[in-house]
């Protein structure tokens with residue numbers, strides 16, 4: 480097996496004039512491009528948090544909404560990431576769409592979304608996912624697969640075909656960006672990188688970075 484594949488990046492370009500609507504609009508445009516092209520898990524991004532020993536730690540989650548200038552994702556508040564974010568409410572988000580030769584990197588502050596917003600989103604999920612949220616104590620150890628399946632069956636009989644409420648420990652987080660960087664692959668490894676930093680006045684400072 481060779482680990483030395485050589486991709487030539489030449490699908491598109493990223494110009495300063497493409498970002499006149501600001502970085503949040505560009506993020507939305509790029510996510511929509513990925514969704515329209517039906518890329519698998521088009522809204523997935525790597526969410527990086529700091530653990531209790533300040534080790535950065537990343538895992539994939541799904542972007543579910545772009546709401547009021549924030550990136551919203553849903554999870555278990557008692558999971559490892561949930562606990563990381565309670566302790567240290569700052570995170571990184573990295574999107575990568577190889578088919579579009581694009582990457583977006585975001586850094587920002589994280590808050591919980593409102594209970595109403597979490598309720599609405601939870602109610603929209605398939606029943607199996609709702610029951611799964613009750614069955615799984617995300618990030619905790621489990622003795623066996625069978626124990627997990629039993630926890631699912633217990634949730635099924637608890638709610639017996641009725642409405643499944645949102646577990647109190649399950650909900651959304653909103654990541655409010657302070658720094659965003661857009662990367663578009665280009666030939667000769669001279670990629671386009673546009674970086675936005677939020678100023679104290681709330682405007683975005685735009686810089687082009689060397690690849």
Ligand SMILES: Cc1cc2nc3c(=O)[nH]c(=O)nc-3n(C[C@H](O)[C@H](O)[C@H](O)COP(=O)(O)O)c2cc1C
Pocket residue numbers: 520523538539540541542552553554555558559560561617618
């Ligand atoms: C494509 C994909 C999408 C995922 N989406 C989510 C998600 O939206 N929310 C979530 O809590 N976990 C999601 N996961 C699982 C997480 O990557 C992770 O395993 C889980 O949240 C536990 O992480 P933690 O122990 O660091 O809290 C997803 C995994 C993959 C591969």
